[in-house]
Amino acid sequence: MKAWFYSFEMALLAMVGLRVLSGLIELTAAGLMLRFNSVEKAVGLNAMLVIIGPTIFITSIAIGLVGMSDRLSLSKLGFIAAGVLLILIGIRK
Template sequence: MFQFLEKAIIGMAILRLISGSIEIFVAFLFIKFNNIEKALMINSSLALIGPIILIVTTTIGLVGMADKISYVKLLWIFGGVACILYGVRSG
C-alpha cells in the first residue's frame, strides 16, 4: 500500500510546495494592495526566491543521486543551472 519515498524526493517536493504557496500568497497580496507599484515591488522580491528554490532543489536532487552520476555530468548540470541563472538575471 505505502511505497518508500526517498528523502531527496520528499525534500524536493516540500520545497516546491513552499515555493508554490509563496506564489499564491503573493497573488493575494497583489489583490489586497491593488496598487501596481506595490505589486511590482513584491514581484521583484519574489524574483529572488525562485532561483534560490531552483538551486536548493537541484542540489538536493543531485546529492540524492550522487552515487549514480559521473563528475563530468555533474559539472554539466551545474553549468546548465548557472546558464539559466545568468540568462534570467536582470540588467
C-alpha cells in the same frame, strides 16, 4: 494494503516541499496584490518574489544533485553542473 509513502527518497521529498513552499509564497503574494489593490504595492511584492524564485531553484537543483551523486559518474555530475551554470548565465540580465 501497501503504504505509498515509504518508497519516496528524502531528496525528492525535500525538492517537492520546496516547490510547494514556493507555490504557496506565490499564491500568497497574488492574494496580497488583490487585497492591496495597488499597482505600486504589486510591483513591490513582485520585486520580493524575484529573490525567492531563483533561490528555490538553486536549492532544489543542489538537493537533487546531492541525492543523485551516488548513482552518477563524476563526468555526468560535471555536465549537469555545467548545464545549471549555463541556465544561470542565461537568465542574467
